Amino acid sequence: MTRLEPPQMAERLAQDIPDGSYVNLGIGMPVMVANYVPEGREVIYHSENGILGVGPTPEPGTEDPDLINAAKQYVTLIKGGCYFDTADSFAMMRGGHLDIAVLGGFQVSADGNLANWATDNEKYPPAVGGAMDLSVGAKTVYVLMRHTTKAGEPKILDACTYPLTGTGVVSRIYTDLAVLEITDEGPRVVELFGDNSFEDVQAVTGTRLLPPA
Amino acid sequence: MTRLEPPQMAERLAQDIPDGSYVNLGIGMPVMVANYVPEGREVIYHSENGILGVGPTPEPGTEDPDLINAAKQYVTLIKGGCYFDTADSFAMMRGGHLDIAVLGGFQVSADGNLANWATDNEKYPPAVGGAMDLSVGAKTVYVLMRHTTKAGEPKILDACTYPLTGTGVVSRIYTDLAVLEITDEGPRVVELFGDNSFEDVQAVTGTRLLPPA
């Protein structure tokens, strides 16, 4: 079975970021997407700590200690970018002004529920950050995650077993095996990577998939 | 009976604006208060259209067309002043950050209700502006108004007959005859102007007054 590595997964998703989009990339694999958006497309990245127009990593020695992204890495501001406070930043998110949020995921359900902030480990302190706001706020939510857990358990399920981040929020799932779209009838496979067959993907999925149209 | 003219009324009220106060002066008689604050007191004036640090009228020919106060008169910005949008300006008001609002009044009730935005003339279009927000928001609300209407009708009443601006919001009333404080027991006369007697003032008031303590 063909399994994309994270950079390839990010690269595949990046093809679906249109020119002129306002995009928020979640912590982890999602931030890699910025590296692969095709040339010629102008995309403006939002960071929930109050930046619109996040630019690349600064040259060593030129870091501004206050200028970090949501993952707390040093970044720069592109020409035409601007700053605002967190309340304004989340107004931007919650108010439906961002075109796309790319989020990581622990689990996605057949009806587009997302679980990506807490597991069922009660001892480990929970942390939510901006995930819930992004999931309900962005016009389109893409989830970028492996198709299964390291142990091979399916992450696309009839219903999430982990605590939910948002309900009915996911539009598409980009995994290492395929691209799936959440439709009213359930998840539909819209692209199979390499020589993966629909049956291969269905076999490692915890809910019934619809075949490519 | 001694009846102060508006400038004298404003001058009397101005004595009660402490050094270091943040103050909003309503349209009409209240704006005159700024002319009489004793020298040596630093007072910062707020205007609800988004100014903190309203300064005096500009020299002719130096007006900034955008720089007006709530009464739509040209003003200036003092050194140390700043600008913000209306949502932030009313957050400042409603959130209890202003020390004093000086408002005009049609009527004030014994329990501190204020009516200052509409009469009972149904044909005339109503207008409210920022009066309601100021009345509930400022830490202290002073009403500056004549003691009676032009026709001699009392304006300080058991209950307002005009539509209310806010309930239980008034701390003090500065009229042309006296200064009154709203207490839990009702309005108390705290100062009589000139040779006005308590009985003189009671006679033109529509609710029972408490004598000076």
Added chain:
Amino acid sequence: MIDKRVASLREAIAGIKSGAAVMIGGFGSSGIPFELIEALRLHGADDLTVISNNAGSHEIGIATLLRDRLVRKVVCTYPRSQGSVWFEKLYEEGAIELELMPQGTFAERMRAAGAGLGGFFTPTGYGTKLAEGKETREIDGVGYVLEPPLKADVALIKAHKGDKWGNLAYNTAGRNFNPVMAMAADMTIAEVEHIVELGELDPESVATPGIFVDRVVAQEGIV
């Protein structure tokens, strides 16, 4: 490529339909998109709902929309400015609908719409005629009124400077309602005194980030 500049006022207001709810920025004569209003008047759409703090005065700005009877309803806080003869005339005739609310509630309702909130409890107006028929609640001994978000199809706003991404900076008190309206409308159109190069605006004093703006047009000097 992101370029929100349009070449003319006519292009700027293209597509506004009869029956639209239109927010118009400004307070008194400060921060008003006078040229966009004039373009809207000439555009031909009618049956408009105008959402603006004032209802126009004399023969300029919003008053001209009223005079030409293009407006069905006004949503505002202070329709009765000096010289607001057209509003008063139409109101007396019963030819215009008025929805009046406190100024802070007006601004906050637009912010709520822009921020994706379903409503908020404000103490303003509690116990008054303007809260009649509204849900109220006492919280920690204070009375509050529940107010819903206030959206529009279009916002016409005015800024001092704008760039091709729609970032806007204002002049002094010209900001007023413009930033919240920019957030609260499906389409936001900004009239600016100067279009500047990308990067020319100080990123710390952009009061309206470009994400809230759809079209930017330079003044043509038509009013």
Added chain:
Amino acid sequence: MIDKRVASLREAIAGIKSGAAVMIGGFGSSGIPFELIEALRLHGADDLTVISNNAGSHEIGIATLLRDRLVRKVVCTYPRSQGSVWFEKLYEEGAIELELMPQGTFAERMRAAGAGLGGFFTPTGYGTKLAEGKETREIDGVGYVLEPPLKADVALIKAHKGDKWGNLAYNTAGRNFNPVMAMAADMTIAEVEHIVELGELDPESVATPGIFVDRVVAQEGIV
């Protein structure tokens, strides 16, 4: 005369009592009032409720308040940053209480407190564990959670520049939670890199007007 400058960090945090609810600005390492936190640690108050986006990491900032067991409760959105060993240790021990909420709700609740609102309906968290026990409502087909304002006794914030009236300007993304916290606390104390003359700050880029600030102190280089 309005002069909110105080001469030392020690004076800046004077009066903070044990049991106080203390907001602390910053996100990650950006816009954090590290020197005020250190002064608070040395000040002696304990049983504190700390309201801050993160719960500190390694041996700096909020983590030192936790390490010295001065904190009873943390109200935050993301306590589990890299190196947040003290929070994790105390949490495991059951020695610290945690109130967790989504980051936008956190910011908006503080803004509501500062703006005098009684609460708001947000779609964030609807249908999730973080809405359990909260009032919810469906409005126009969307589910919302009612969230109350979030106040504090004291806010410790960090700005780039400040003047004697308490006007503050920030550096790049150092703004984050500092402006809303300044509005939401009974007493707001600002640590600034530079104290500047009145009038030196651009009135268009004062992100926190002085009315929200009670004390301004210059950094002393103690951390």
